[in-house]
Amino acid sequence: MLFAAALSGCGYQLKGQFRFAEGLSPLVWQANGHQDELYLITRNTFAVYGLELSERPADTLLAIHRVDDTRVELSEAEVLTLEVEWSLINAQGVAVIEHRRTRSETRLSLSPEIDEDEARLERQTFLRQRIALRLLDQLEAISSEALNRAPESP
Numbered sequence: 001m002l003f004a005a006a007l008s009g010c011g012y013q014l015k016g017q018f019r020f021a022e023g024l025s026p027l028v029w030q031a032n033g034h035q036d037e038l039y040l041i042t043r044n045t046f047a048v049y050g051l052e053l054s055e056r057p058a059d060t061l062l063a064i065h066r067v068d069d070t071r072v073e074l075s076e077a078e079v080l081t082l083e084v085e086w087s088l089i090n091a092q093g094v095a096v097i098e099h100r101r102t103r104s105e106t107r108l109s110l111s112p113e114i115d116e117d118e119a120r121l122e123r124q125t126f127l128r129q130r131i132a133l134r135l136l137d138q139l140e141a142i143s144s145e146a147l148n149r150a151p152e153s154p
Helices: 002-009 036-048 116-140
Strands: 027-031 060-073 077-089 095-109
Touching: 027 036, 036 116, 060 116, 077 116, 095 116
Parallel strands: 027 060
Antiparallel strands: 060 077, 077 095
């Protein structure tokens, strides 16, 4: 523990850690439609990396505009895809990230030996976790200057 603290103090970043712009947390979640499962998985994943996501008012808005959850059946497998269209709005109402699509997919092998419904549910959860991690990766790239950008004057 002491070793990890010493390394982080000198600027070394352990793999799997994220550094976010000051003021990014907490984020308020706003979704079109019923996205409870995506919200819960995203909130829990964000919490692991020190980023608070809630449905309570906050300065920064993570707006989920559209979620497409699709299945394509092949002869011996299904391809499950999750695509989320989202944006990030700062406290001044400026879109720090305009509408962006984040997509993930996985393959589910079909066979009589597995419970397909259980396996599909497990894979859908995996896709939501992967999307949450991709969102974190994109949120980490935001600078404090961009997060505090004021609207442009006309």
